[in-house]
Amino acid sequence: MQTQPEGGFTAPNPHRPAETAADFTITQAWDAYTPEEHDRWRRLFERQAEILKDRAAPEFLAGLDALAIAADGIPDFRRLNDELSRRTGWQIVAVPGLVPEAIFFDHLAHKRFPSTCFIRREDQFDYIQEPDVFHDVFGHVPLLSNPVFADYMQAYGEGGLKALRLGTLDQLARLYWYTVEFGLIQTPQGLRIYGAGIVSSEGESRFSLESAEPNRLGFDVRRLLRTRYRIDDFQETYFVIDSYRQLFDATLPDFTPHYEALKTLPELEPGTVLASDRVFTRGTGRVKRH
Template sequence: MQTQSEAAFSAANPHRPPSERDDFTITQAWDQYTPEEHDRWRRLFERQADILKGRAAPEFLAGLDALAIAAEGIPDFRRLNDELGRRTGWQIVAVPGLVPEPIFFEHLANRRFPSTCFIRSEDQFDYIQEPDVFHDVFGHVPLLSNPMFADYMQAYGEGGLKALRLGTLDNLARLYWYTVEFGLINTPDGLRIYGAGIVSSEGESRFALESPEPNRLGFDVLRLLRTRYRIDDFQETYFVIDSYEQLFKATLPDFTPHYAALKTLDELEPGAVLEIDTIITRGTGRVKRH
């Protein structure tokens, strides 16, 4: 989950854009992208589009087509919002980078997805630590055209506002990480990717489905909320949903009982496998860094 505290945001972003508003939104300024930046998008898009054939969830691919997110260049948020708004009522809002948690959740709860609008530099072509417009738009936006997933994202935003009040954000952030960013889904044709952190990554698109190293476990909310995750490497465990409806229904109820249960349960390391787990694939372990 790409958020941070107010203090951390101020330290990391000493020069905030002058047009920034109270909700941290800015103007995308689409006409200011250079030909080189559009070309960089095109090359990233073409590489991922090829890799994702037979790997990405059909709903993700359908969203790419429905929203006409294409290889020609960085999309204009205004055009995307026209189509996205008609389909699910969501809008993309441009932000300067990481935003504080309350702002992030407030946007999601009101069906607004905060997206950065800068694109990575050429020397970051294969890997960038923070989200750029390619990760945010190519990775996240297509599934926002799916009504069930769109409802899930709004419910997550509402849950995040409550988690802030209860002091349980660290646990809830794991739900976002293991679903929105690094989720897998069962389909009639086998496991497929839907998490934005995977679909926007050349290496992890292959690793998540094909490597023998990681665990692939059936989705379970409480189990997931206990599980730490890696931010510096490919994941040691992926959680697999059967449908977006399952995801929405499992996470719609009040999480207060979950938070109470977590106080009595140990946290789990990223690669842990329990007897109670539904094991789809038991990994061989972390044998190398990626």
């Protein structure tokens, strides 16, 4: 029986079957995509490729190229996996939507990226709250071809399993949010985007780099673990890394000392700037709603 998820579709969707395996994986059913769905991918791709050519991190753009993620249509995961496994040993596994945290982290810890395979509806073209195949594949998969970033994702998955045991997931999830989803990186050409939540959004691709409203602050892992985030609007603060190596090095050690320290430190609101922050830009603080 087909349940009716928040997405609101009524017809059975072969890319969101009700039945899944214990690890929530499904098959992509690539042959079942309609011409309209491939065309929607193509239009999303072309719009973002144009915006991102001088805004995205060079490693992201290189990953799109290397994996031949293109305007042709929704990629076949079997083909992507051949390329990806040769480069970094990662695999994409298809899932129907958000999966439980323990499942999600276990996949990452084993170099499997859980990707949705349904594509947003036409009336969700500009914005969809839950991940779809455009967000997951266009947004997340290119950097999984980068060996250092790929190792960071694996280390994050292992950290996630540990945080579940320690009861510190609320804090660790902030690291994913402010790096994997909404991260900026410093390059010789200026700030560039690497976060999947930004690169898959037209509005936030411009806003994150060009708006005077948000703060752009240097990455500091303990600071970041304290910082709440908003899921309903563009970010009030973006954190800027110097390199993927910096991310990996910060994530490899055991976080127990961070979690201990956090017990006596107050949480920070998304827009807070501390005297100790490395400030790239201080925002005007008026964040517009999309």
